[in-house]
Amino acid sequence: MSIFLPELKYGLDKLEPFLSQRALDFHYGKHFVNYINAANALIKDTEFDNMSLRAIVKNSDGALFNNAAQVLNHEIFFNSMAPQETAMPESVRDLVLGSFNSAEELKEQIFKSATAHFGSGWTWLVYDAATGKLEIRNTGNAANPITEGLVVLLGLDLWEHSYYLDYQNRRADYVKGFLEHIDWSYAERHYVRALTR
Ligand SMILES: [Fe+2]
Numbered sequence: 001m002s003i004f005l006p007e008l009k010y011g012l013d014k015l016e017p018f019l020s021q022r023a024l025d026f027h028y029g030k031h032f033v034n035y036i037n038a039a040n041a042l043i044k045d046t047e048f049d050n051m052s053l054r055a056i057v058k059n060s061d062g063a064l065f066n067n068a069a070q071v072l073n074h075e076i077f078f079n080s081m082a083p084q085e086t087a088m089p090e091s092v093r094d095l096v097l098g099s100f101n102s103a104e105e106l107k108e109q110i111f112k113s114a115t116a117h118f119g120s121g122w123t124w125l126v127y128d129a130a131t132g133k134l135e136i137r138n139t140g141n142a143a144n145p146i147t148e149g150l151v152v153l154l155g156l157d158l159w160e161h162s163y164y165l166d167y168q169n170r171r172a173d174y175v176k177g178f179l180e181h182i183d184w185s186y187a188e189r190h191y192v193r194a195l196t197r
Contacts, residue, residue: 003039003053003068005032006075014083018177023165031161032074039067058147069142073122076144076155077162082183089188092153095127099134107179109136110156114175117158123175125154127191151194153187 008028013021039056042064043049048056053075056068088096088103100106106125113136114123121140128135128150137145138158145152156178163174 003036003043003071005036006078008078010081010083015081015181018181019163020166023163026165027157027162028074028078032071032078035067035070035074039064039071042067054146057144066142069144072146073142073144073155073157076152077122077157079186080154080156080183081178081181083181085180085182086184088184092184092188092191095134095191098132106134106136111172111175111179113138114156114158114178115172120159122158123156124150124152125187126150126152127194129194151190153190154182 012024012028015024019027043051043056048060048064048068051059053068053072057065057072060068093103096103096106100109110123110125117123117138119140121138122144124137124139124145126135126137126145127133134153135150137150139145144155156175158171163171167174
């Protein structure tokens with residue numbers, strides 16, 4: 001089974017001015033595609049060939065883990081955004097208020113975490129089924145919290161390739177823009193799936 005490029009649910013120009021079409025063209029059309037091509041070359045004729053992407057990420061290491069995880073990470077990232085921030089579904093709102101004082105506080109915590117992260121990596125909003133609470137996690141390079149048994153609801157790319165064309169060194173402005181373009185219905189889908197597992 002090959003790993004395929006998932007279709008973007010919005011046009012390449014639809015996140016402007018937060019992210020330019022040019023930047024998205026590079027990020028989605030080049031970086032994301034390169035990870036997919038590299039992962040496909042590495043799974044060819046191996047035991048990973050018939051696994052789902054998530055299973056590959058949970059069971060691999062080295063170059064295959066790095067490339068497969070980056071495919072999953074980017075799939076989550078591009079789905080975590082919408083041309084306009086969507087309304088927060090009730091189930092997600094309840095979850096947010098059970099874990100933070102308010103939705104604003106959650107966003108502030110994401111902002112702090114993402115701007116404090118050193119180097120390449122990711123900021124995640126995760127649901128911990130063991131505690132029933134939301135948490136914010138940072139990971140370096142390609143790491144994804146699903147390998148720790150956590151449910152990922154949203155992901156923010158902190159690799160410079162995700163913001164350098166539009167923001168250069170101003171990561172904080174990029175993170176602010178992300179927080180204004182969250183697709184909460186995507187977070188809800190993963191939360192509901194975790195509850196029914
Ligand atoms: Fe990226």
